[in-house]
Amino acid sequence: xxxxxxxxxxxxxxxxxxxxxxxxxxxxxxxxxxxxxxxxxxxxxxxxxxxxxxxxxxxxxxxxxxxxxxxxxxxxxxxxxxxxxxxxxxxxxxxxxxxxxxxxxxxxxxxxxxxxxxxxxxxxxxxxxxxxxxxxxxxxxxxxxxxxxxxxxxxxxxxxxxxxxxxxxxxxxxxxxxxxxxxxxxxxxxxxxxxxxxxxxxxxxxxxxxxxxxxxxxxxxxxxxxxxxxxxxxxxxxxxxxxxxxxxxxxxxxxxxxxxxxxxxxxxxxxxxxxxxxxxxxxxxxxxxxxxxxxxxxxxxxxxxxxxxxxxxxxxxxxxxxxxxxxxxxxxxxxxxxxxxxxxxxxxxxxxxxxxxxxxxxxxxxxxxxxxxxxxxxxxxxxxxxxxxxxxxx
Ligand code: PLP
Numbered sequence: 001x002x003x004x005x006x007x008x009x010x011x012x013x014x015x016x017x018x019x020x021x022x023x024x025x026x027x028x029x030x031x032x033x034x035x036x037x038x039x040x041x042x043x044x045x046x047x048x049x050x051x052x053x054x055x056x057x058x059x060x061x062x063x064x065x066x067x068x069x070x071x072x073x074x075x076x077x078x079x080x081x082x083x084x085x086x087x088x089x090x091x092x093x094x095x096x097x098x099x100x101x102x103x104x105x106x107x108x109x110x111x112x113x114x115x116x117x118x119x120x121x122x123x124x125x126x127x128x129x130x131x132x133x134x135x136x137x138x139x140x141x142x143x144x145x146x147x148x149x150x151x152x153x154x155x156x157x158x159x160x161x162x163x164x165x166x167x168x169x170x171x172x173x174x175x176x177x178x179x180x181x182x183x184x185x186x187x188x189x190x191x192x193x194x195x196x197x198x199x200x201x202x203x204x205x206x207x208x209x210x211x212x213x214x215x216x217x218x219x220x221x222x223x224x225x226x227x228x229x230x231x232x233x234x235x236x237x238x239x240x241x242x243x244x245x246x247x248x249x250x251x252x253x254x255x256x257x258x259x260x261x262x263x264x265x266x267x268x269x270x271x272x273x274x275x276x277x278x279x280x281x282x283x284x285x286x287x288x289x290x291x292x293x294x295x296x297x298x299x300x301x302x303x304x305x306x307x308x309x310x311x312x313x314x315x316x317x318x319x320x321x322x323x324x325x326x327x328x329x330x331x332x333x334x335x336x337x338x339x340x341x342x343x344x345x346x347x348x349x350x351x352x353x354x355x356x357x358x359x360x361x362x363x364x365x366x367x368x369x370x371x372x373x374x375x376x377x378x379x380x381x382x383x384x385x386x387x388x389x390x391x392x393x394x
Contacts, residue, residue, distance in 0.1 A: 014205060046245050054247065091142070094143060127151060138172060269353070
C-alpha cells in the first residue's frame with residue numbers, strides 16, 4: 001500500500017536533487033576540507049558554496065552562518081552563548097514562551113535548576129503570544145530572549161521581528177528557533193535585528209544531523225565546543241561535508257519552492273481542513289484563527305484518543321502525528337495545546353497533519369475519505385461520546 005506521508009514537521013524526505021548532490025562526497029571527494037592538499041581544498045570550496053546557498057535563503061552574510069549537527073545543538077548553543085558572553089553580574093533572566101520545542105524548553109528548565117530565572121510567556125487560545133506580557137517581562141536582568149518563529153505542532157507564527165526590536169532597544173540578545181519556518185515562509189535577516197537563528201536540515205528536505213546557527217555580525221558569541229579551528233573556531237569538529245553540501249542544495253531548492261509552499265501546499269492544507277470539518281462534527285482547528293505556516297494543520301477531535309486515530313490511520317499507511325506525548329503508558333496532551341488552554345477531552349484527541357510540496361490532491365482525497373469512518377468508529381466505543389449531547393446532533 002502506498003504511504004501517505006503527512007508528518008513533514010517531524011522530518012522530510014530528502015529531495016532527490018539533494019541526494020544526487022551529496023553522493024560524490026562519500027566516495028569520490030572524501031577529503032577533509034581543512035587539509036592543505038587540493039583534494040581536501042576542493043571539498044572546502046564546495047562547503048563555501050553551500051554556505052552561500054544557506055545565506056541566500058535567509059538574507060544573511062556567509063560569515064554569519066555556522067554549521068552545527070542539528071536544530072537542537074543550534075538552539076542550545078544560542079542560549080548558552082548568550083549567557084556566557086554576559087558580563088553584567090546578576091543578569092540571570094531568560095524570557096521564552098510556554099510552547100517552545102523541548103530543545104529550548106528542556107534547556108531552560110535545566111537552567112532554572114541552576115539558579116536562572118525563566119519567564120515562560122503565555123499564549124492565547126489560538127496560540128498567539130501575549131505581546132504586552134512580553135514587553136513587561138523584559139527587565140534589566142534579562143540576558144536573552146528565545147522565541148520560536150513558528151510552532152512545530154500548530155504552525156502558529158510569532159511576531160519575532162517585532163519582539164527582537166523590543167529586546168534590541170534594551171540591549172538584550174534575541175534568539176529565534178526558526179527550525180519550522182525556514183523554507184516555508186520568506187525570511188530576510190536584513191530586515192530585522194534578530195541576533196541568532198536556528199535551522200535544521202531535515203525539516204527542509206536535507207538529511208538529518210545537519211543544522212545551522214545564524215549569528216549576526218557584531219553579536220558577542222561563545223562557542224559550545226572546544227577543539228579544531230573549523231567554522232572559524234566557532235564550532236569545532238570536522239565538518240559533515242556531504243550533509244552540508246546537501247543542505248546547500250536544499251536551500252537552493254527552497255528559494256525556488258517557497259512560492260509553491262505558500263500557494264500549492266497551502267491550498268492542499270486548506271482543502272483538507274475544509275473537507276474534514278464538513279464531514280466530522282465536534283472538532284477544533286488549533287491555531288486556525290492565527291497566522292500560520294502554510295503546511296500545518298492541528299485538529300482536535302472530541303471524545304477520541306489521538307493515539308487511537310494514529311493507529312487506525314497507520315493501518316492505511318497514513319502518517320501523521322498526535323499532539324500528545326506518550327509517557328510511560330499514559331498519554332498526556334502536549335504542552336503546546338495545554339498552554340493554549342484546550343480542554344482535556346479535546347486536546348487528548350489531537351492530530352497534526354504537516355504537508356510538503358511532495359504531497360498531492362489524491363493523497364488529500366484519500367485522507368478525506370478514510371478519516372471520517374475512523375473517528376466514527378472510535379466514538380462508537382468512547383464512553384464519553386455515548387453520553388454527550390453532540391451524539392444526538394451528529
Ligand atoms: N525546534 C523545533 C521547532 C523543531 O520542530 C525541532 C524538531 O522537531 C527542533 C527544534 C530540533 O531539531 P533537530 O531535530 O534538528 O535537533
